[in-house]
Amino acid sequence: MKNQASAVIDFDKAGGVIPVITQDYASHRVLMLAYMNRAAFEETVRTGHACYFSRSRNRLWRKGEESGNFQRVREIRLDCDEDTLLLIVDQCGDGAACHVGYLSDFFRKLDDDEWKVVDQRIVDPAKYGPSYGHHPAKKPAE
Ligand SMILES: [Zn+2]
Numbered sequence: 001m002k003n004q005a006s007a008v009i010d011f012d013k014a015g016g017v018i019p020v021i022t023q024d025y026a027s028h029r030v031l032m033l034a035y036m037n038r039a040a041f042e043e044t045v046r047t048g049h050a051c052y053f054s055r056s057r058n059r060l061w062r063k064g065e066e067s068g069n070f071q072r073v074r075e076i077r078l079d080c081d082e083d084t085l086l087l088i089v090d091q092c093g094d095g096a097a098c099h100v101g102y103l104s105d106f107f108r109k110l111d112d113d114e115w116k117v118v119d120q121r122i123v124d125p126a127k128y129g130p131s132y133g134h135h136p137a138k139k140p141a142e
Contacts (some may be wrong), residue, residue: 003042005045006041006042006045007036008082009038009041009083011037011084016037017035017037017053017055018036018083019033019034019035019083019085020033020034020035020036020052020084020085020086020087021033021084021087022087022088022089023086023087023089023121024076024089024090024091024103024104025074025089025090026091027112029103029104029106030106031097031103031104032097032104032105033105034052034061035052035054036051036052036053037053039060039135040052040055040061043060043062044073044087045076047071047121047132048072049064049071050063050070050071050087050089050111056061064092065095066094066128066129066132067091067094067097067125067128068093068094069091069092069093069094069096069097070089070093071087071091071092071097072092073087074088074089074090074095075087076088081117086133090092091103094123095122095123096123096125097124099125100121101122101123101125102121102122103119103122104119104122107127133138
């Protein structure tokens with residue numbers, strides 16, 4: 001990799017990381033919002049699998065490394081300000097991008113001042129072991 005594409009991205013604006021919106025290729029659902037630093041971006045391009053930067057763990061986060069729910073990258077788009085990426089992926093494994101077992105992190109919808117779960121849970125993340133999850137698991141209301 002010649003790093004030309006990487007050099008265009010404005011990682012400095014927000015202190016070394018940029019937001020990444022990840023969209024499912026098949027359903028067009030927005031799966032998640034995460035962050036990449038330059039190393040994560042370059043690894044993603046090199047391997048074809050989404051690699052983010054975990055701000056809570058302060059390290060590269062290879063999506064699916066614990067759960068097998070990795071993301072195969074179909075397309076990477078850069079926004080007009082060169083500070084946000086759109087990743088279009090195949091959500092692999094059990095098909096859950098969300099660490100609590102939903103396709104998308106955005107499985108709740110505001111309804112009359114309540115956050116209602118409007119998606120079907122795909123998998124019980126307990127199967128990935130007790131230490132699984134990029135942040136402390138907060139049980140969604142069901
Ligand atoms: Zn989630």
